[in-house]
């Protein structure tokens with residue numbers, strides 16, 4: 001990371017032009033969840049519940065992506081870190097294709113955003129490669145979109161705008177596939 005204090009040596013270190021100084025297109029509010037591709041949700045339960053101690057929340061099928069998704073939470077209920085385990089329901093699922101190529105494992109990181117449609121428009125205009133130019137439906141009524149992994153240094157990046165339902169507990173509604 002540029003401008004890292006660890007590497008700053010003396011007065012020549014300049015605080016100018018850090019990435020944070022550039023107007024932020026995504027303006028992520030936080031990490032919404034971490035997506036993990038698995039062959040079988042059932043086979044993963046023991047690890048996530050008994051080994052990690054994560055709380056199982058629910059399973060939802062997202063037909064548009066041909067996946068079953070299990071959600072786990074860690075930490076305080078109102079500010080939990082969520083894990084989204086994705087199991088393909090068809091060989092045509094993008095998750096099945098991912099597992100075939102790269103095996104099970106980390107699939108994507110999702111960031112909470114507001115105004116996802118406006119963000120995508122601004123990203124597109126800025127020349128950032130997108131998988132989804134328009135938001136689509138994720139789990140729990142959220143709106144989601146993926147940036148191209150080549151636009152985000154090899155990490156598949158999801159933007160997630162949780163469903164607004166009148167309370168401020170957006171994080172618990174922010175799951176997406």
Ligand code: ZN
Nearest residue numbers: 035110176177
């Ligand atoms: Zn996701």
